[in-house]
Amino acid sequence: MACLFCNIIQGKSPGRKVHEDDLAYAFEDIHPQAPTHILVCPKKHIASLNDIQPDDTELLGHLFQVCKKIAQERGIAGPGYRVVANTNRGAGQSVCHIHLHLLGGRPLQWPPG
Numbered sequence: 336m337a338c339l340f341c342n343i344i345q346g347k348s349p350g351r352k353v354h355e356d357d358l359a360y361a362f363e364d365i366h367p368q369a370p371t372h373i374l375v376c377p378k379k380h381i382a383s384l385n386d387i388q389p390d391d392t393e394l395l396g397h398l399f400q401v402c403k404k405i406a407q408e409r410g411i412a413g414p415g416y417r418v419v420a421n422t423n424r425g426a427g428q429s430v431c432h433i434h435l436h437l438l439g440g441r442p443l444q445w446p447p448g
C-alpha cells in the first residue's frame with residue numbers, strides 16, 4: 336500500500352510545504368487543530384515510533400530541531416507550542432509514517448485528549 340506522506344514528500348500528492356531539507360519534510364495539516372498545525376516528517380519511511388532503530392536517533396533529534404525552527408519562524412516559540420507524536424491507531428495515528436504535530440497560535444489545554 337502506498338504511503339500518503341511518502342507521496343507528499345515525493346511531490347506525487349499535494350501538500351502545502353513549510354520546510355524541506357535532506358532529512359525532513361514539513362507541511363500544513365489539512366485539518367488544523369490550531370492556527371499553526373504543521374506535520375514534521377522524516378523523509379525516511381518509518382511506520383511508527385515502535386519501528387525506530389538505534390540509528391534513527393539523530394534523525395528524530397533533527398525533527399525536533401525542525402519543529403523549533405518553524406515555531407520561531409511562525410512566532411509561536413515565545414508564547415508556547417506543543418509537539419505531539421501519536422503511535423498506532425489507538426493513539427490517533429491515521430497515517431503509518433511517523434510524524435510530529437507542531438501546534439500553536441492559541442492557548443492549548445491539558446490534558447489534550
